[in-house]
Each structure stands twice: as C-alpha cells, then as structure tokens.
Amino acid sequence: MKDETCIVIENRHISKKYYMLKIKAPYLAENAKPGNFVMLKASSGLDPLLKRPFGVFNTNYPFTWVYYEVVGKGTAAIANLRADDPVQVLGPLGNRFPAFTGKNILLVAGGRGIAPIHYAICDYAPANNVFLIYGARSAGDLNLVEELKGLGLKKMFLYTDDGSAYQKGFVTTDIRRIIADHHIEVTVSCGPDAMFESLAHEIGGIGTENWVSLEALMGCGFGICYSCAVKTTADEYKKVCSDGPVFKMEEIAWQKQ
Amino acid sequence: MAKTIDLSVDLGFIQLKNPIIPASGTFGYGEEFQAFFPLDILGAFVLKGIYKNPRKGNPPPRIHETAAGLLNSIGLAGPGAEELKKIIKRTASITNTPIIVNVCGESDEEYLEVAKIFDVMEEVSILELNISCPNVKAGGKCPAQDRDHTFRLVKQIKENTQKPLMVKLSPNTHDVPAVALAAQEAGADCISLVNTFLGVAVDLKKRAPVFKNVFAGLSGPAIKPLALKLVWEVAKTVSIPVIGMGGITSGKDVLEFVLVGASAVQTGTINMAEPCASVRIIKELEETMEALSITNLSEIKGRLKL
Ligand SMILES: Cc1cc2nc3c(=O)[nH]c(=O)nc-3n(C[C@H](O)[C@H](O)[C@H](O)COP(=O)(O)OP(=O)(O)OC[C@H]3O[C@@H](n4cnc5c(N)ncnc54)[C@H](O)[C@@H]3O)c2cc1C
Ligand SMILES: Cc1cc2nc3c(=O)[nH]c(=O)nc-3n(C[C@H](O)[C@H](O)[C@H](O)COP(=O)(O)O)c2cc1C
Ligand code: FES
DSSP: OEEEEEEEEEEEEEETTEEEEEEEOHHHHHHOOTTOEEEEESOSSSSSOSOEEEEOOEEETTEEEEEEEOOSHHHHHHHTOOTTOEEEEEEEESOOOOOOSSOEEEEEEEGGGHHHHHHHHHHHGGGSEEEEEEEESSGGGSOOHHHHHTTOOSEEEEEETTSSSSEESOTTTTHHHHHHHTTOOEEEEEOOHHHHHHHHHHHTTSSOEEEEEOOOOOSSSSSSSOOSEEEBTTSOEEETTTTOSEEEGGGBOOSOO | OOOOOBOOEEOSSOEESSSEEEOTTSSTTSGGGGGTSOGGGSSOEEOOOBOSSOBOOOOSOOEEEETTEEEEOOOOOBOOHHHHHHHHHHHHTTOOSOEEEEEOOSSHHHHHHHHHHHHTOTTEEEEEEETTSOOGGGTTOOGGGOHHHHHHHHHHHHHHOOSOEEEEOOSOSSOHHHHHHHHHHTTOSEEEEOOOEEEEOEETTTTEESSTTSEEEEESGGGHHHHHHHHHHHHHHOSSOEEEOSSOOSHHHHHHHHHTTOSEEEEOTHHHHOTTHHHHHHHHHHHHHHHTTOSBGGGTTTOOOO
C-alpha cells in the first residue's frame, strides 16, 4: 500500500457515463491482486476532499486500468483528467479473490461491477473453467464485451434489464440453470446491492461456494475511520475496506432474503 | 546564513518535537500509519476515541462528503479498553512519539473508569477527555454543552488520575470560552478544540435526512474559519495551552492557528484523504516559517495584530 501521485496515460470515454482510465503506477501494477481496489482523487485540491474507491480492472507493469462510471463530483473530476495529468493514488487495498485451480467457476457482474470481475477472469481463466454472467440496465451500460471475448471464457451470458441488447433479463434470470448445466462449484460476483440481494435469494444455500465483492461509502480505504461498515449475519459490523471488499456471501446480512 | 528553524513546542508538562498531532478518529491507533511514514516524525498522536466496552457503531451510511467538508456519524465504533491496551503496547514498541488516549464515556462513571485504565499505562503520555459524547444520564446532552457538568467531570478525573489532562471541547454550545474556563478551573492541563460541528445532510430523492441519527459531525476545510474563531476566543480566555484544530490541511493553516493563540495543532480529516499529509504539513510548516522569518512558534503565538 502506497500513497503517491501517478500520471494519467489515457482516459478513454467508453459510452454514456463510462470511462477507462489508464495510469502509470509501477508500485500498484506490481502489487495489485485480483479483487484489490485503489483510492483515487483527480487533484490535490480540497473539493472533492476524499479519494474514491475503484476496483482494479487490469494491470500490466507499469500500468493499471480502472473502469468507472461518473455518478457524482469525485468521478466527474476523474473524468476530466487528460493524458499527462497527475492523479492521487492510494493502493493496492483490501483483500483478494481467493485463488482456485481446476474449478468450474461462475463469475457474475452487474454494470460497473465488471471491473474487478475482469481482473478475476484474467486470473482464473488459465487454470479453471470460467463462465460469466454479465448484466446491466441497457445497451450503453453493458460495455467491453469484445475485450471479454479474448480472455478464454468457456461461455458468456449477457443480459440487459430493458432488453435493448442481448437477452432481456437480470443476471439472476437463468442462473440456477447455468449453475446446474455447467456443474459450477464456485461463484464470484460484483454489482449493486440490489443484485447481491437477489443473488443471495437465488443461490444462497444451493451448495456452491459463493464470494462477493462489495461496495460501500469509504472515508479512508485502509481501515482507520470505520466509515465502510457492512452488517454480518453474526450481527456485527465489518469494514468493507480492510476486512473485504471480498466476503463469503453467507457472511453478509442481506436486507431481503 | 538562514537561522535554523526550531519546530519544538513546550506545553509546560511535555515537550513536543513539533506542533503536529494527528487527531482522534482520523489516525486509527497510529500503527496503521507506520506503513506510510515513521510515527517518530510526529509531535504526538491521538488514538481513536475509546469507551470501556466494545461498540458496534451506527448503521450505515456513516459519512457524507459536503463542499470541502465531511459529515460523519460513525458512532464511536471501537474494540473497548482492554483490547486498546494491547494495541497501545504494540504501537509504543514502534515509536517514541507521545501517545494520547481519547477518553469517552456514556456517564461520568464510565469516563472515570476509562481514564483510570489508561492513567496507569506508562506507554500513554496524555489523556484527552472527549466531553462531546452523548451522556445517557443527561438526556443525551454531552458534558461539553454545560459548563457545570464540564467542571464536575474534569475535577473528578483530575482528582483520580496522574497524567496530564487535555480537555477537548465541542463547538456545539453557545459559550465555548465559558466551558474552557470551567475546565481550566477544574484542573485541566490544556484544552483542545474543536470537535466536529453538528450538521444535517438531506437526501432529496428520499425527502429524508441522509443519516439515521439526523445530525452528524462536520469536519474538514469547510469548518476552518469557524474553528479559528473559537480557538482565538478560548486562547484569549484561558491561561493553559490550547491545541487548535478544524480543517487544517497545510503548513500555512498551522501558522494561522498559532497566530490566534494555539500552542500546537491537531490534524483530522486530511489524514483520511491523504495518509502522508503529516509529512507534507511538517515540511510546509518549516518552509513557510523560513519564508516568513519565523524561527520559533512562540514568537508568533497569539500575536494576531488587531
Ligand atoms: C471497493 C469498491 C470498488 C469500487 N469499484 C468501482 C469501479 O471499479 N468502478 C466504478 O465506477 N465505481 C466503483 N466503485 C464505486 C465508486 O467508488 C463510487 O461510485 C464513487 O465513490 C462515487 O463518487 P462520486 O464523488 O462521483 O459520487 P458522490 O457524489 O460521492 O455520490 C453520488 C451519489 O452516489 C451515492 N453513492 C456513492 N457511492 C456509493 C456507495 N458505495 N454506496 C451507496 N451509495 C453511494 C452517494 O450517496 C450519492 O448519492 C467502487 C466502490 C468500492 C467501495
Ligand atoms: C471519522 C471521524 C472520526 C472522529 N472520531 C473522533 C473521536 O473518536 N474522538 C474525538 O474526540 N474526535 C473525533 N473526531 C473529531 C476530530 O478529532 C476533529 O476534532 C475534527 O474532525 C476536526 O478536525 P478536522 O477538521 O481537521 O478533521 C472524528 C472526526 C472524524 C472525521
Ligand atoms: S473506509 Fe475507512 S475504515 Fe473503511
């Protein structure tokens, strides 16, 4: 974990409010594991004040990629970065996705949740049978499909909520059938809370080993401020930044189940 | 040749190598920051507020960023006094910098119990009494909102402990200097201020407050002018040292607080945004003092020209 100023190589608009940021960050690129995240801030100014958390999309020394959606002032400032601009970077942070070999793994991504899932595919595909379910609101929210095709996935299932591209439906629509058909042993998912809640309802307790990568509002990203609390089934709070962001699905107290 | 700059600070009961003290709740238990810089560079540091028993804290959301500020409603989550003792032993083994414990309590009895636990630890240099904790017996009001309560509590702690006592004031009361004076009369060795300002954030979509407790504490650059005013007023009123804080993010900010009367400062929210902030602020302080021909902070302390 390091707090440094890095240089923007490219900040590419993908579609709608989605961007791909490429930064030159040698320490991060060397040390970031799949599932880790980084805290980013566009300038050393005071508004926005705090850095914002983003999953690591990919690394290739000395570069790191972050795929992000503009939702407020922190991400809007990041979207304004141009090549050669400085960017404040803290990372790598958090725990990693567990390592597997020889498993049938189903990855599930909702919207921008594809970011850490992409890095997981790169990690898992060489030594496992990897399947992907990827869904988003509509056509412009479901990006990077061409990039995903080159990663060695056994099969990819794509959905949009409104049916404007691929199949109409949610990531949960066919998940039980997909798990049965492909003898899935492990699932790893990342997406909005509502997606996790439906997922926990559909696949919690059907025998697969289920992992989730959570989002939370974060103040520091490294465990000191207690901002990022998530309730566990043991009725305790855990810190998403330093106890996670990767948790066993059964460990989290989902709202709806 | 330029005169050498002396950053050291004498609080009477302790000497600090410089005036930079990371504030409670924004610096974890210290040890987490050793990954970023050696804790030895600091003047001192304050640990996250501690109650007797472990506390879960408030339900999320716990933070909300505002214009150059941060609202928090963490709810003083923490591991309890027994666990903190172990953490302090670990932290003390990696640094010689004075450690300050931020003592919390839901009642006067709990404040005293917690203060006594850390009073006997040789690894602890100063107790900071966080009198901004909601008090169950005072209908949720905190001691800092009542000069008589502050006097009673501080006196009781001073009579039963040996270590220097820093009393941390809340800005959420109409007469802060009067509360400061009450703390001094009860035997406080120094005053620190400000804790966070109560504020409200509104969720327009839900037409509801963002926080379940409605009120949350505002910190960060947004509060700096308000904090400077209160530090100035309190420093004029009391004769014991005053540790100023509220929105400090630069070496220049430190000097502004010293000019209005602070002997040293605490840095809060900036540590969350920029873990290495202390390193930068100490460097900037030295550079700014050099540029302004200040060799020692005592030359300008409280010397605001009116
Ligand atoms: C571990 C982790 C990994 C992440 N990875 C990515 C990623 O790879 N790509 C990406 O685009 N985003 C990612 N996010 C989300 C991203 O951090 C937020 O979208 C960003 O912080 C928003 O900042 P902002 O200043 O633009 O919006 P703000 O102005 O802070 O917020 C805009 C609105 O969104 C709400 N909001 C923001 N974040 C959250 C949250 N976590 N939970 C609930 N409400 C929220 C705010 O309350 C507000 O209403 C990740 C978050 C975490 C914790
Ligand atoms: C997340 C957070 C947690 C805090 N926890 C404590 C605490 O446990 N005890 C305390 O006395 N003050 C606590 N504070 C207040 C700070 O120590 C400080 O008084 C305040 O933030 C103002 O300084 P700043 O503007 O530099 O942040 C906390 C502040 C923040 C932002
Ligand atoms: S974001 Fe500060 S503890 Fe997790």
